[in-house]
Amino acid sequence: MKKQTKYIFVVGGVISGVGKGVTSSSLGLILKNRGLKVTAIKIDPYINVDAGTMNPTEHGEVFVLKDGDETDQDMGNYERFLDLNLTRINYMTTGRVYKAVIEKERNLEYKGKCVEVVPHIPLEVIKRIEEAGKNSKADVVVIEIGGTIGEYQNMLFLEAARMMKLSHPKDVVFVMVSYLPTPQKVGEMKTKPTQHAVRTLNASGIQPDFLIARADVVLDNKRKEKISLFCNMPVDRVISAPDVDSIYDIPLNFEKEKLSDKLCDILNVSHKKSDAKAWKKWKNFAKYAHNGKHTVKIAMIGKYFETGDFILSDSYLSVIEAIKYSSYTQNRKPVMTWLNSVDFEKNPTKLKELKKYDGIIIPGGFGSRGVEGNLKAIKFARENKIPYFGLCYGMQMMVIEYARNVLGLKDANTREVNPNSKNMVIDVMESQKEILKNNSYGGSMRLGAYKAVLREGTIAKEAYAKKEIEERHRHRYEVNPAFIGELEVKGFVFSGSSPDGHLMEIAELPKNKHPFFLGTQFHPEFLARPLSPHPLFTAFIKACINKKK
Numbered sequence: 001m002k003k004q005t006k007y008i009f010v011v012g013g014v015i016s017g018v019g020k021g022v023t024s025s026s027l028g029l030i031l032k033n034r035g036l037k038v039t040a041i042k043i044d045p046y047i048n049v050d051a052g053t054m055n056p057t058e059h060g061e062v063f064v065l066k067d068g069d070e071t072d073q074d075m076g077n078y079e080r081f082l083d084l085n086l087t088r089i090n091y092m093t094t095g096r097v098y099k100a101v102i103e104k105e106r107n108l109e110y111k112g113k114c115v116e117v118v119p120h121i122p123l124e125v126i127k128r129i130e131e132a133g134k135n136s137k138a139d140v141v142v143i144e145i146g147g148t149i150g151e152y153q154n155m156l157f158l159e160a161a162r163m164m165k166l167s168h169p170k171d172v173v174f175v176m177v178s179y180l181p182t183p184q185k186v187g188e189m190k191t192k193p194t195q196h197a198v199r200t201l202n203a204s205g206i207q208p209d210f211l212i213a214r215a216d217v218v219l220d221n222k223r224k225e226k227i228s229l230f231c232n233m234p235v236d237r238v239i240s241a242p243d244v245d246s247i248y249d250i251p252l253n254f255e256k257e258k259l260s261d262k263l264c265d266i267l268n269v270s271h272k273k274s275d276a277k278a279w280k281k282w283k284n285f286a287k288y289a290h291n292g293k294h295t296v297k298i299a300m301i302g303k304y305f306e307t308g309d310f311i312l313s314d315s316y317l318s319v320i321e322a323i324k325y326s327s328y329t330q331n332r333k334p335v336m337t338w339l340n341s342v343d344f345e346k347n348p349t350k351l352k353e354l355k356k357y358d359g360i361i362i363p364g365g366f367g368s369r370g371v372e373g374n375l376k377a378i379k380f381a382r383e384n385k386i387p388y389f390g391l392c393y394g395m396q397m398m399v400i401e402y403a404r405n406v407l408g409l410k411d412a413n414t415r416e417v418n419p420n421s422k423n424m425v426i427d428v429m430e431s432q433k434e435i436l437k438n439n440s441y442g443g444s445m446r447l448g449a450y451k452a453v454l455r456e457g458t459i460a461k462e463a464y465a466k467k468e469i470e471e472r473h474r475h476r477y478e479v480n481p482a483f484i485g486e487l488e489v490k491g492f493v494f495s496g497s498s499p500d501g502h503l504m505e506i507a508e509l510p511k512n513k514h515p516f517f518l519g520t521q522f523h524p525e526f527l528a529r530p531l532s533p534h535p536l537f538t539a540f541i542k543a544c545i546n547k548k549k
Contacts, residue, residue, distance in 0.1 A: 005133040006171050006267045009161045010144045011154075011208075013178035013197025018214050019241070019250075021074035023177045024144040025081035026251040030260040031140050032082060033279055035272035039136040040078040040090060041129060042071065044146040045153035047095040052445075061317045064474045064526055065091070068448025073317050074144060076526070080321060081251075083529050089132045094153065097124050122160035129164070139269060149176070150200045162205040173266055176201060176208040177241070180215040180223065189215060191226050198231040209266060210237045210259075218242045237262065246289035248530065251282065285530050288328035296332040296544050298323055299357040301339045301377050302365065316363045319391065322528035323361075326537040330545060341370030344377055351380045359387040359516075359544035362394030364474065364523060371417050375401045382509070387516035387543040389536070392475055395507055395519025396426045399479055399487070406490050416477055425487075427480040446473045450498065450522070452505040458495035459518055460506045463539040469496070471505070471522035478521065479504040496520075516543030 008027060012020045021042075028038045048054060051062045052070030063076040069088035079086055101124050105115045133141040145161070147154040165172040178194040198208060211227060213219045219240035228235035239257050244250060254260070255274070264271045302316060320336060327334040337357070343350055354360060360381050362374055374394075378401040381388040390398040396414055403412035403425045411418075414426035451470050454461040461467075484494060484504065491513060496506030508518040520536065528534040 003139070004168075004171050005130070005138060006140045006173070006269055007129065007133070007164060007168070008140060008142045008173045008175060008263070008267075010142065010175045010177060011149055011158070011201065011206075012145075012147070013149045013176050013201070014181075014193045015179050016148050018148075018177050018179050019212075020144050020146075020177050021077050022081075022247045022250055023175070023212055023241070024074070024142050025077040026254055027175065027259075027263070028078065028140075028142045029081045029251045029282070030254055030274075031142075031263060031271075033275045033282075034260050034264060035275065036139040036264075036269060037137060038082060038140045038142065039084070039132060039138040040075075040082065040086065041132050041141060041143045042074045042078070042091050042146065043125070043143065043154075043157050044072050044091075044093045045151070045157065046093055047098075048093055049095040049099060050091075050093065061315055062474070063318060064447060064472050064523065066449045066472065070447065070474070072146070076318050076321075077247075080529050083531065087135070089128065089135055092125065092128055094156070097121060097128070097156075100124055117156065118159060119163070121156050122163055125157060125160035126164055129160070140267070149197050149204075155204065158201075158204045158206060165206070170268060173210070173263065174201075174206055174208045175210045175212060177212040177214060180213050180219070182216055189217075189219075189223055191223055191230070194227060195230045207232060209233065210239060210262070212239050212241045214241045214243075216243055246286060248282070248286040248289055252286060255279075281531055285328065288331070289324070289333075294332050295335045296327055296330075296541060297335045297337070297356065297358045298544065299337050299339050299354060299360045301341050301344075301360060301362050301374060318523070318525035318528070319361065319363045322525040322534055322537045323541070325528050325530055325533035326541040329533055329538060330541055332541065332545065334541075339377075341373035341377065344373035345370065348376060351376060354380055354386060355384060357386065358547050359389065359540060361389045361391065361540075362397060363525075364392035364394070366393070366416070371397070375404070379405055382514060382517055385515055385547070387540060387547055388514075388518070389516070389540045390507075390519030391525065392473075392521060392523055395521050396477060396479075398517070398519040399425055399492075399507060402487065402490070402492055403483065406492075407486055414477055423483070425480050425483045426477050428477055445476050448472060452496045452522070453499055454506070455493070455495045455497075458493060458506075459508050459511065459516065459539060460495040460536070463535040465535070468499075471520070471524060472526045473522045475521065479507070515547060516540055 010020050010024045012018045024040055028040050032038045050070045051072050061073040063071050063073050065087060066085045067087045069091055071091045075086060075091055101120055129143060145154055145157045178197050180189050180191060180194055182189045224235050224238040227238045239259055323334050374397045378398055400412050403409045409423040411421050412423040412425045413421035415424050415428050449470050449472050451468055453468055493508050494504045495508050497504055505521050524534045524536045
C-alpha cells in the first residue's frame with residue numbers, strides 16, 4: 001500500500017512577526033527526531049516572483065538556495081533546523097503562482113477553459129505543495145502561509161489549504177500561531193484577539209487543530225481552557241509558547257508539551273521514539289546559547305539596519321546565526337554590535353571605537369551608500385590587526401581598500417559605485433553586461449552553488465581542510481583579472497578561485513601579515529548549521545578569541 005504524505009499548514013493570527021517561521025522549523029525538527037522524513041514550504045503572499053528585488057530593511061534577508069532561488073529568510077530557518085538543502089519547489093509567492101497559471105493559459109494547457117482565480121490559482125498551489133512532497137519523498141510537509149489571518153493577500157492560499165483538507169481529511173492538519181497580549185495597565189493575559197483570529201480562520205472554512213499560544217509568559221490552565229472552549233479544540237492541543245532567549249529552545253518547549261506525540265497521533269503516522277542521541281546533541285547546542293562563560297565582541301558594519309526609528313538585524317539573519325554557531329563551539333557567547341557604515345564617513349574619529357571589538361564583519365550589500373565608510377573601517381582593521389571577515393560586498397571593499405592604500409591606486413573602485421574610475425578593480429561580470437543594459441534585474445545575478453578550488457598554505461585551505469568546496473553566490477560584480485597580478489605582487493593572496501581560475505572566490509592576507517584578514521565572494525553564512533558551523537566563521541571566531549587574549 002502506498003504511503004500517504006501528510007501536510008501541516010501553519011498560519012498566523014493577531015499580529016505579524018508572531019513566529020510562524022521558527023514554529024514551522026521547530027515542528028519539522030521534532031517530527032524529524034521521530035524518524036519521519038520532513039520537508040518545508042514557505043508561501044509568501046506578495047506579487048514579487050521572488051524575494052530578490054525587495055529592500056532588506058523592509059523584508060529582511062534574501063536567502064539563496066542551492067539552485068539559486070532567491071527566497072524569504074524563513075527558508076534559511078528551515079534549512080538550519082532541519083539540516084537539509086531545499087529547492088525552488090519549496091518556495092512560492094503570489095506572483096510566481098499567477099505567472100505559472102498565465103503561462104499555462106497562453107500555452108493552451110487549460111484546453112480552452114475559462115481560467116479563473118478560483119479554482120485555478122488554488123489548484124496550482126496544491127500542485128506545487130504535492131510536488132514538493134513527492135520530490136523529497138517526505139512523510140510530512142510543513143507549509144507556512146505568510147501574512148496574518150484576515151489579510152486579503154493570503155486568502156487564495158487558505159482556499160488551497162481548505163481544498164486539500166476536503167480531499168485528504170485525514171492527512172491535513174492546521175496549526176495556528178497566535179499572540180496573547182498582556183496589556184501593562186491591565187495586568188492580565190487576554191485571549192479575545194486570538195478568539196477573533198480563529199473565527200476569522202473559520203470564515204475561510206478552516207478549523208485549527210492546534211493553537212500555538214505566543215505570549216510573554218507561560219500560558220496558564222485557565223487561559224488554555226478558555227481558548228479550548230471558545231476556539232473549539234481539545235485543551236491539550238493549546239500549546240504554550242512563551243518568549244525565550246533563544247529560538248533553539250522552542251523545539252525543547254514543544255516537546256515538554258508532547259507536541260510531536262500529538263501531531264503523530266492526529267496524522268496517524270507510524271513513528272519511532274524520539275531519537276535520544278540526536279535530541280541530546282540539540283539540547284547541548286541549545287545550552288550554549290545561555291551558558292557561554294566568556295564573550296567575543298563582534299562589530300557588524302552594514303547599511304541595511306535602519307528602518308525608521310528601529311534596527312532591523314533580520315537584514316543579516318544568516319550571518320548572525322553563523323556567528324552564534326561558531327562562537328558556541330568555542331564556548332563563547334557572541335556580543336554583536338550593529339554599526340552604520342555611513343557614520344564613519346560623517347565622523348572618522350569614530351573609527352577608534354573599533355579597537356574595543358575582537359573582530360569586524362562587513363556583510364553583503366549593494367549600491368554606493370556607505371562605501372567610503374566601509375573602506376575607512378577596513379583600512380583601520382588591516383592596519384590595527386583587528387580580525388576582519390568580508391562577505392561578498394565585504395570582500396570587494398577589501399580589494400578596493402588594498403588597491404587604494406597599498407598599491408597606490410587612489411581612484412580604485414567598483415563599476416557599481418563609480419563607472420568612470422580609471423582603476424576598476426571590481427568590474428561587472430561579462431555575462432551581466434547585457435542583462436544590466438536591458439534592465440533585467442530579477443533573478444539574473446550569479447546565483448546558487450558554485451565550486452571553488454583552494455590554494456595550499458592559506459587560511460582558507462586550513463579552515464576547510466579540503467581542496468575543493470561548493471558555496472552559494474549572489475552578486476553581479478567580480479575582481480577584475482587585470483589587477484590580480486599587481487595585488488598579489490604586493491602581498492594580497494587569492495586563496496580560492498573558480499575551477500577554471502577566472503573568478504576569484506576568496507581573498508586574504510597571510511597570517512604573518514595579519515591574524516585574519518579574509519573575504520569571500522560567496523555567502524558562507526548560507527551553509528552554516530547549528531550542529532555543523534561553517535569552517536570560515538569558526539576560523540574567524542578563533543582569531544577573534546586570540547586577539548582578545
